[in-house]
Amino acid sequence: MSAQFVCVKWGKKYPADYVNRLYSMISRQMSSNFTLYCLTDDSEGFFPQIRPLPILDSTLTGWWHKLSLFKDDFHGLSGDLLYMDLDVVVTGKLDDFFTYKPGSFLITKDLKTGAYNSSVFRYTVGSQPQIWQSFLEDPEAVTKIYHGDQDWITEKVKNAELWPEQWVVSFKKQCHARIEHSYGRIGVLLRKLGLMKVKGDAVIPDGARVVQFHGKPDPEDVMDGPYDIYRQALWIKDYWY
Structure with a gap:
């Protein structure tokens, strides 16, 4: 199986160019084959190599769509997915992100708050279903109480590992x-x-x-x-x- 990346583009905050740039940056920093999926409500302008996936809940806005990545049968995908925000800049090789601590949920921490920062994380599809399932129990309450997806992930994931701090x-x-x-x-x-x-x-x-x-x-x-x-x-x- 080739390496699998995923990003989220919703609304008008970022144009298709951001998704295409992410694809290009990945292609220069991967030595093996890869696929980039994009969970989106509008795939117009994407490079043909990018595989769009439809948004799962049209009532959500902004970063909350990121939680649907943790659906136990997310768009029929399997294996590890490496998520990246659209506004990251890739400056070094990415192959190691798929081999470091295999089987672990990997993420970084916010240096100010200590909560998880979800701009770059790796997970196995279906391995953290509680993130999405518990959100669906009362999404209105969650979106009112929690600042964003990062705080909710911090609340629901207790066994995450961290990327090497220099990566x-x-x-x-x-x-x-x-x-x-x-x-x-x-x-x-x-x-x-x-x-x-x-x-x-x-x-x-x-x-x-x-x-x-x-x-x-x-x-x-x-x-x-x-x-x-x-x-x-x-x-x-x-x-x-």
Whole structure:
């Protein structure tokens, strides 16, 4: 069986180009055959190699669709799936993500809250059905009480393993991205006007294979210059295409 990747595209937040970029990044960093599935409500513009899967619950919005990946018979697929958010930047080889700690549910943690960060995780189809089944018992209550899918996954998965910390990194927290002495909104305005220069660029930490862009900025926001309180990352152009 070839390596299986999956992503989610719902609504208008990200265009088809983001899905296509993810496919291209994966293709450059995998030495074996792979398939990219995309759970989506609109597959127009996808590369023909990408396999669209229909959204399972049209009443859900945003990140909550990610929970349906844990349905015990998810679209008839089997084996391991490596999920990636559409706004990640792949900077290193991905083959090891399928061989590291076989049989485990693998994910990262949010460096601020300690909850799981679901931007990159690997699971075996049908191995964590409680995530989706318990959500369906009262989705309205879950979406009101929990901030997002990550908090719900943290609540429902007690046996997750973590990726090696250097493999998956946060742009905001681990790439020297935040501008020191940013001076708040005034600083943002001065930088836009060219009256305040930003010293240095964001960097890729040694050993990083996937860079997470949780919240703002997105990769496109910083690949040509600084954004808000974050440094530019010109290296994104070398990977994000």
